[in-house]
Amino acid sequence: MAICAMLGHMSAPRQARGGVLVVGGGFAGAYVARELGGRGATIVSKENFMLYTPLLPEAASGTLEPRHCVVPLRVMCPHAELILGSVNAVDLEARTVAVETDEGPQTVGWRELVLALGAVPRTLPIPGLSEHALSFKSLADAINLRNHVLHQLEAADAALDEAERARRLTFVFVGAGYAGVEALAELSDLAEDALRYYPRLRATRRRWVLVDAAPRILPEIPPPLGDYAAAELRSREVEVHVETTLVSVSAGEAVLGDGTRVPTNTLVWTAGVAPNPLLREWSLPLDERGRVEVDELLRVSGHEHVWALGDCARVPNTRSDRPDPPTCQHALRQARRLARNLVGPPEPYGYRMLGQVATLGRHKGIAEVLGLRLRGFLGWWVTRSYHLYQLPLAQRKARVVVDWTVSLFFRRDIAELGQLGHPEKLG
Structure with a gap:
C-alpha cells in the first residue's frame, strides 16, 4: 500500500468516469478506454495522443508526417475523459490517486484502477x-x-x-x-x-x-x-x-x-526497454525486472480492483509458455480482454501470436504470418498492410496511405526543423 501524505491536503476528489481510471495513454491504456465504449473511463496521460510506435522509424525518415503516426486520445476514445498530467501517488485503500496537472494537483477517485504506464529506455x-x-x-x-x-x-x-x-x-x-x-x-x-x-x-x-x-x-x-x-x-x-x-x-x-x-x-x-520506474514507488508486487505482477485475469496480485497490462506488466498468457513480450499486437489483445473483464465475468487472457513483421527501408521487409515466412518486397508490403490494419481511426489510416503513396513518387524531404517548438522571443 502506498499512501502519499499530500492526498490529504487536496480538495475533494473528482471521480473517474464510469469508475474506471486508466493511468497511461499509450497503446495499451488507450485501447482499454476505447474498448469500454459508452461505459466511459478517465485517462491520465502526459500527452493528448497515443503514439503508434511501429510507425516511428518512418516518421524519423520523413516517409510519414510525424502527426500521422499519433492518434488524438479525445478522438480515439470519445466517451472517455482525459486529464493531462502525471500520477505521482496512489492510495490503494482510499482508492484515489494524486495527479499533477498544469492547473495544480488534483485527487481522482476510482472504483477500478488500470495501470498502463508503459516502458522507458533501458x-x-x-x-x-x-x-x-x-x-x-x-x-x-x-x-x-x-x-x-x-x-x-x-x-x-x-x-x-x-x-x-x-x-x-x-x-x-x-x-x-x-x-x-x-x-x-x-x-x-x-x-x-x-x-x-x-x-x-x-x-x-x-x-x-x-x-x-x-x-x-x-x-x-x-x-x-x-x-x-x-x-x-x-x-x-x-x-x-x-x-x-x-x-x-x-x-x-x-x-x-x-x-x-x-x-x-x-x-x-x-x-531495449524497462518498465516505468514510477511503479516502484507504489508498493505494488513487482518481478525482478520491475514489471507489475498480474494473474491470468490481468488483475494485480493481491489487489482485487487494480489491473495492469502492456509494457509495464508481466502478463501470463494461457496460450503460451512464457509471458507476453512488449509488442503492440499483444497490448491490443490484453486491452480487449481487460475491458471485457471490467464489465463482465472475468476470464483468463490468452492469445496466440499471429506473426511478426519488420521493415528494412524502402521496399524491403520481413514477415512471418501464420507460419508463412516472407521477405523482400512482399515482406515489406505485408508489414505495411498489417500496421495500417492495426492503426485506429479511418482518418488516420487515410493520412498514412496518402503519405505512403506520395513517397512512391517523390524522395524524402530533407528540411531540418531543429528550431521547431523553440521560437525566438519577441524583442
Whole structure:
C-alpha cells in the first residue's frame, strides 16, 4: 500500500468516469478506454495522443508526417475523459490517486484502477551514455534524430577536414531489435536520398554501424528471416557487430567491446526497454525486472480492483509458455480482454501470436504470418498492410496511405526543423 501524505491536503476528489481510471495513454491504456465504449473511463496521460510506435522509424525518415503516426486520445476514445498530467501517488485503500496537472494537483477517485504506464529506455552504466547517446522511444526522439542526421550532413558538407567529414557521416546504433534495425534502415535511406543535394559528400563513405550483444540481429524472429535481414543490411555496407557490447561513448567516438573504435558524432541507443520506474514507488508486487505482477485475469496480485497490462506488466498468457513480450499486437489483445473483464465475468487472457513483421527501408521487409515466412518486397508490403490494419481511426489510416503513396513518387524531404517548438522571443 502506498499512501502519499499530500492526498490529504487536496480538495475533494473528482471521480473517474464510469469508475474506471486508466493511468497511461499509450497503446495499451488507450485501447482499454476505447474498448469500454459508452461505459466511459478517465485517462491520465502526459500527452493528448497515443503514439503508434511501429510507425516511428518512418516518421524519423520523413516517409510519414510525424502527426500521422499519433492518434488524438479525445478522438480515439470519445466517451472517455482525459486529464493531462502525471500520477505521482496512489492510495490503494482510499482508492484515489494524486495527479499533477498544469492547473495544480488534483485527487481522482476510482472504483477500478488500470495501470498502463508503459516502458522507458533501458540504460546501462556505460561511460558517456547518458551524456552523448540519442534515444529512440518517443515522437520527440524520432524528430530529434531526423534533425540530427540532417544536421550531420550539413556539418559534413561544411567541414574542410576529411577526417571530420567522415566522423560526421558515421552513425552507430546500439541495439539490433525491431527499433534499432528499422530506424537504421529508414535513416540510411534518408541520408542516401539527401546526398543528391550534397555533391561534395558523394565521394565520402557513409558509415552505418549496428551493434548488439546477442548472437544475431532481430532475435525475436525466426533465424532465417533474421539472417536475411542481416544479409540485406550488409549488402548496403552496414557494419553488423553481434556478440559485441558498447564500452564507452564520448562526443566524438564510440568504443566497442571487441576493441573497435568508431569516430562518430552520432550514437543511437535502442537496446531495449524497462518498465516505468514510477511503479516502484507504489508498493505494488513487482518481478525482478520491475514489471507489475498480474494473474491470468490481468488483475494485480493481491489487489482485487487494480489491473495492469502492456509494457509495464508481466502478463501470463494461457496460450503460451512464457509471458507476453512488449509488442503492440499483444497490448491490443490484453486491452480487449481487460475491458471485457471490467464489465463482465472475468476470464483468463490468452492469445496466440499471429506473426511478426519488420521493415528494412524502402521496399524491403520481413514477415512471418501464420507460419508463412516472407521477405523482400512482399515482406515489406505485408508489414505495411498489417500496421495500417492495426492503426485506429479511418482518418488516420487515410493520412498514412496518402503519405505512403506520395513517397512512391517523390524522395524524402530533407528540411531540418531543429528550431521547431523553440521560437525566438519577441524583442
